[in-house]
Amino acid sequence: MLKKLDPLLHNELRLAIMSLLMTVDDAEFNYLLEKTESTRGNLSVQIQKLKNAGYLSVKKTFRGNYPLTICKIDPLGRAAFEEYVKTISTYFKGT
Helix, strand or coil, X not given: CCCCCCCCCCCHHHHHHHHHHCCCCCEEHHHHXXXXXXXXXXXXXXXXXXXXXXXXXXXXXXXXXXXXXXXEECHHHHHHHHHHHHHHHHHHHCC
16 A cells, blocks of 8 residues: 655645755745745745644845745755655555
């Protein structure tokens, strides 16, 4: 029997966010917005869901007079992503 996929990560935008964060130390909101081609509202909601699950940490600050949101993957998120990739690869192998 195939192992169940993490429903939190089995969403196109949340998976894209996690994939991007796996390759960098941290990322600004606008970088994630540009790379995912999402809307600001949808990206904010999905980041919040990942944060609430303990997969991301979010730091809100300012650059000059402008708000700056920086996201960073947490150890729990890294482990969940790695497990997701491992699990989904078994679907392709059929084992």
